[in-house]
Amino acid sequence: MTLEPLLDAPIAIQIHVAAVIPAALLGTYLLVRPKGTPRHRLLGKIWLALMVITALSSFFIHQINMFYGFSPIHLISTYVLFGCWGAIVNARKHNIEVHKRIVRGLYFGGIVGAGAFTLIPGRIMDKVAFDGDEITPLLVAAGIGFALLWLMSKEIWRRRRLS
Numbered sequence: 001m002t003l004e005p006l007l008d009a010p011i012a013i014q015i016h017v018a019a020v021i022p023a024a025l026l027g028t029y030l031l032v033r034p035k036g037t038p039r040h041r042l043l044g045k046i047w048l049a050l051m052v053i054t055a056l057s058s059f060f061i062h063q064i065n066m067f068y069g070f071s072p073i074h075l076i077s078t079y080v081l082f083g084c085w086g087a088i089v090n091a092r093k094h095n096i097e098v099h100k101r102i103v104r105g106l107y108f109g110g111i112v113g114a115g116a117f118t119l120i121p122g123r124i125m126d127k128v129a130f131d132g133d134e135i136t137p138l139l140v141a142a143g144i145g146f147a148l149l150w151l152m153s154k155e156i157w158r159r160r161r162l163s
Contacts, residue, residue: 002127012060017125019057020111023050027107044091044103048084051106055080066083073114080110118146 026047030040032062055077083106090099118125 010061012057016054016057016061019050019053020115023047023054024111024115026050027111028105031107033105035100035110048087051110055084073117074111076114080106083110085146112144112147 002121026043030047034040046103058074063098083102087099087106088103090102115125117123119129
């Protein structure tokens with residue numbers, strides 16, 4: 001592991017990583033700890049702010065230039081911005097089930113899913129985490145993908161049983 005590629009990266013990428021890493025850690029904490037406590041509310045607000053910074057900073061990253069400097073990953077950033085708004089609105093309305101669903105989607109789609117794409121060989125985080133090793137990030141990304149599919153299928157089957 002080396003931080004050199006990240007330190008040499010444009011400032012937008014550095015800001016993006018500086019927001020997403022604590023968001024990933026804090027998000028994990030929030031998902032496993034008790035909900036509705038004053039601590040949960042405070043840390044949830046911090047987490048949402050980190051997610052908004054992560055999403056906004058991504059609009060200044062144009063490493064994959066497919067359409068006027070943007071790529072499909074920017075659709076996830078748009079999803080994150082609308083999702084953050086939806087999480088706040090539903091928490092304030094005490095619509096906790098919708099709030100939970102949105103926050104889980106933001107975490108697993110916006111952090112875990114999008115994070116898996118950063119490990120594609122040749123990208124900056126691949127170089128940071130694996131020093132440019134070709135096969136390891138593909139195995140990690142495949143593992144994350146399978147875990148996401150498994151979690152989503154569990155959620156879908158749980159919803160079917162409830163209806």
